[in-house]
Amino acid sequence: MLSPMIQGILTTSISEGLVYAFVAIGVFLTLRVLAFPDLTVDGSFVVGGSIVAIMIAGGYNPFLATIAAFVGGLACGSTTGLLNTKLRLPALLAGILMMVGLYSVNLLIMGRPNIPLLREITIFDSVAMWFGTVRSTILVAVVFAVVVFIVFMILNWFLRTEIGLALRATGDNEQMVRSLGVDTDKNILLGCAISNGLVALSGALVAQNQQFCDVNMGIGMIVMGLAAVIIGEVLIHPRGVTSMLLAALTGTFLYRLFITIAFRLGLAPGNLKLITALLVIIALAIPFIRKKIRHEWMPPATRW
Amino acid sequence: MSENKSLLQLSAITKIFSRGTVDEVTALDNVNLLVNAEDYITIIGSNGAGKTTLLNVIAGVFPPERGGKVIINGNDITGLSEYKHAQYVGRVYQDPYIGTAAKMTIEENLAMAVLRGQPRGLKAASNKQRRELFRQALAPLGLGLEDRLNALVGTLSSGQRQAVALVMVTISKPALLLLDEHTANLDPKTAQTVLGLTEMIVQREKMTTVMVTHNMELALRYGNRLIMMHEGRIVVDLNQEQRTGLTINDLVTAFEQASGRRFIEDNILLKR
Numbered sequence: 166m167l168s169p170m171i172q173g174i175l176t177t178s179i180s181e182g183l184v185y186a187f188v189a190i191g192v193f194l195t196l197r198v199l200a201f202p203d204l205t206v207d208g209s210f211v212v213g214g215s216i217v218a219i220m221i222a223g224g225y226n227p228f229l230a231t232i233a234a235f236v237g238g239l240a241c242g243s244t245t246g247l248l249n250t251k252l253r254l255p256a257l258l259a260g261i262l263m264m265v266g267l268y269s270v271n272l273l274i275m276g277r278p279n280i281p282l283l284r285e286i287t288i289f290d291s292v293a294m295w296f297g298t299v300r301s302t303i304l305v306a307v308v309f310a311v312v313v314f315i316v317f318m319i320l321n322w323f324l325r326t327e328i329g330l331a332l333r334a335t336g337d338n339e340q341m342v343r344s345l346g347v348d349t350d351k352n353i354l355l356g357c358a359i360s361n362g363l364v365a366l367s368g369a370l371v372a373q374n375q376q377f378c379d380v381n382m383g384i385g386m387i388v389m390g391l392a393a394v395i396i397g398e399v400l401i402h403p404r405g406v407t408s409m410l411l412a413a414l415t416g417t418f419l420y421r422l423f424i425t426i427a428f429r430l431g432l433a434p435g436n437l438k439l440i441t442a443l444l445v446i447i448a449l450a451i452p453f454i455r456k457k458i459r460h461e462w463m464p465p466a467t468r469w
Numbered sequence: 470m471s472e473n474k475s476l477l478q479l480s481a482i483t484k485i486f487s488r489g490t491v492d493e494v495t496a497l498d499n500v501n502l503l504v505n506a507e508d509y510i511t512i513i514g515s516n517g518a519g520k521t522t523l524l525n526v527i528a529g530v531f532p533p534e535r536g537g538k539v540i541i542n543g544n545d546i547t548g549l550s551e552y553k554h555a556q557y558v559g560r561v562y563q564d565p566y567i568g569t570a571a572k573m574t575i576e577e578n579l580a581m582a583v584l585r586g587q588p589r590g591l592k593a594a595s596n597k598q599r600r601e602l603f604r605q606a607l608a609p610l611g612l613g614l615e616d617r618l619n620a621l622v623g624t625l626s627s628g629q630r631q632a633v634a635l636v637m638v639t640i641s642k643p644a645l646l647l648l649d650e651h652t653a654n655l656d657p658k659t660a661q662t663v664l665g666l667t668e669m670i671v672q673r674e675k676m677t678t679v680m681v682t683h684n685m686e687l688a689l690r691y692g693n694r695l696i697m698m699h700e701g702r703i704v705v706d707l708n709q710e711q712r713t714g715l716t717i718n719d720l721v722t723a724f725e726q727a728s729g730r731r732f733i734e735d736n737i738l739l740k741r
Contacts, residue, residue: 327580327589334581337570344528344568345637346555346585
């Protein structure tokens with residue numbers, strides 16, 4: 166039997182992991198599949214939250230609101246993709262500009278910095294009503310698990326289709342893909358759109374779960390997604406579509422586990438971002454340090 | 470041959486880089502070229518002669534200056550983007566790394582390549598039938614790659630990667646095959662192997678081919694027509710009969726006469 170404390174830690178990290186799984190999958194799609202370091206995430210996460218909040222507060226069906234949030238994310242990602250492909254802005258800069266711009270957009274959508282959803286009917290309440298119960302932690306976790314599973318299966322299939330393969334190849338060797346008759350601009354657009362759509366979906370679900378949306382709730386999302394993706398890769402060494410997706414999910418759980426334990430050990434919530442940043446720095450520096458010890462050559466870091 | 474029978478028609482192709490600046494370079498100067506179906510043309514010329522710029526225009530990397538036309542199989546594709554040119558034109562690059570995707574398997578690379586010029590949809594990228602096709606395409610290379618479909622291309626040697634790139638370009642049977650010094654980066658023995666494979670595939674598929682090379686010997690050994698470029702112009706154009714029995718020295722003389730320069734002064738980079 167697990168002690169209640171360990172049980173508590175596991176439950177928290179699994180449910181939190183499910184909550185933020187889409188952010189990790191979104192970051193995985195841009196960073197690893199497309200090789201496009203997309204920082205739009207911090208903004209598009211809140212876009213999802215703010216669309217869902219303003220619509221639910223306005224009396225719309227929560228499912229419709231959640232779909233609208235996903236579409237809002239698609240639009241954000243497409244814009245980042247357009248900046249990169251049509252105006253040739255470096256990926257990082259395009260993402261940063263979007264992130265900054267979206268902050269104001271989110272304030273415009275919500276009309277204020279914070280919308281509470283305490284008395285509104287969210288999709289969790291709706292699902293609970295179908296089953297004739299009220300919302301509970303377990304129910305929320307089950308809803309998240311179902312949505313994560315569906316998205317996982319769809320992506321696992323999609324990345325093996327002809328279009329999906331071309332998307333992956335675009336991240337690997339763009340020139341080759343063009344010379345084989347594929348419009349790589351379109352692929353970058355598609356990948357960024359799907360990625361940010363999922364991130365916005367996550368924002369929409371998180372807002373409904375915590376029953377409010379705040380304009381600042383996206384800060385550090387990209388780093389959290391990065392941490393999850395990198396931790397998953399370090400531990401799983403994925404090869405192939407399924408294992409890469411599984412690595413992103415596993416990474417999210419492990420990251421959450423790590424954070425939950427840190428909180429239990431007395432970490433102040435304010436230090437969370439610093440810990441996360443340090444985690445990513447360590448994970449990214451390990452390959453270089455390892456090579457240094459073995460006296461192997463490593464190319465200088467890219468500046469863009 | 471009449472104009473409408475030619476597979477590729479280049480007319481009045483001029484390309485100027487950095488126009489209006491002190492760095493202005495005329496890379497191509499009013500080039501006209503008709504390539505007949507099943508022609509195998511070798512193009513030689515020193516660095517800066519315009520060979521690669523010509524291939525880039527044919528492949529659609531950039532358009533020619535106004536007035537130039539690129540027509541393939543009767544379709545005017547001037548100014549269309551590179552990926553649209555790719556419907557008709559397959560290209561093997563000098564650098565094997567450009568022609569293959571390292572983090573994908575041999576099978577995935579070929580699955581990308583086999584759909585050149587076709588719409589891509591939501592069907593599975595590979596299946597049993599396609600795998601069989603890939604094995605058949607790889608087997609003649611004699612490198613054993615047909616049994617390693619699941620190997621990541623990044624784990625192959627440069628020569629193997631170039632062989633895979635060659636199969637990738639030819640598996641979809643493009644109307645025109647461009648070989649851009651595709652053996653220049655390989656060691657002599659591997660280069661020999663890849664050239665042999667190229668010859669085999671070109672003959673088997675009766676592909677219309679344009680090969681750019683620095684190597685005069687190769688230019689004489691392969692193909693049925695030899696073109697020499699100099700300062701953005703075609704200065705020598707020899708058909709099968711004219712080039713039969715020619716030696717490298719004859720080529721040097723022809724070059725000197727056509728360009729009005731001593732070969733030795735011009736560029737030692739025209740390798741013997």
